[in-house]
Amino acid sequence: MAEEKTENKNGKTIVVSRKLIAVVIILIVIGIGIFAFNFFNSKKNVEYIASDSPILGSNSAAIFVIEFSDYECPFCQASEGANQEIITQLKQNDPSWEAPVPNIITQYVNTGKVKLVFRNFPVHGNNNPAIAAKCAQEQGKFWEFHQTLFQNYNAIEITDLKKYAADLGLNLTQFNECLDSKKYESSIQNDLSDGQGLGVSGTPTFFIGNNETGYDKIEGAQSFSVFKQLINSKL
Secondary structure: OOEEEEEOOOOOEEEEEHHHHHHHHHHHHHHHHHHHHHHHHHHHHOOOOOOOOOEEOOOOOOEEEEEEEOOOOHHHHHHOOOOHHHHHHHHHHOOOOOOHHHHHHHHHHOOOOEEEEEEEOOOOOOOHHHHHHHHHHHOOOHHHHHHHHHHOOOOOOHHHHHHHHHHOOOOHHHHHHHHHOOOOHHHHHHHHHHHHHOOOOOOOEEEEEEOOOEEEEEEOOOOHHHHHHHHHHHO
16 A cells, blocks of 8 residues: 655654545545536525416515415414404404415505515315315416405315316316316425425514515514514515
């Protein structure tokens, strides 16, 4: 084995293996490479807004409100202005509490200041409502179907979903085939994966901002006043 002798300040001779040094250098380089790959690859694959995300609002709006939510989540329902039982509980803790999503739509989306983005994070395990909403999106009726699901949160079985499609005047052959085949299962999983990559651990979770200013996160069924303050600071 090739060796290199060096002498320290005390005059003692130290024997260093050149092969050992080479191995250590190689391991360090490999370690740096693995870290860099995982870091940049994870950042590349995590998106705040997916290519197929439904977006409500004017194209000229500068600020996004991105909602990761679950149709079966009681606090998500309350945030959407549904589930009066949970809303009552929230108001008992804070009498000034207001459902954020309807107010965001009224005060910011409808006035051209904000775009609302919905992404699925089905922590309760039933993907069918989310898939059904994506099937309705195919026919330009996502937001109508979305509202129906939240307003009828206790009735979201397959038969219910198909009835809502009929009530909204959708092409039932197309809708039923889409739902029965679970056509958008991978889209739902992509939302879930992106949410986890962004640190979403529960629902509802909101991200507010844009790529230029960055995004701030609001977790849980916070009152509209919390959103209002943050949105205004972004605007």
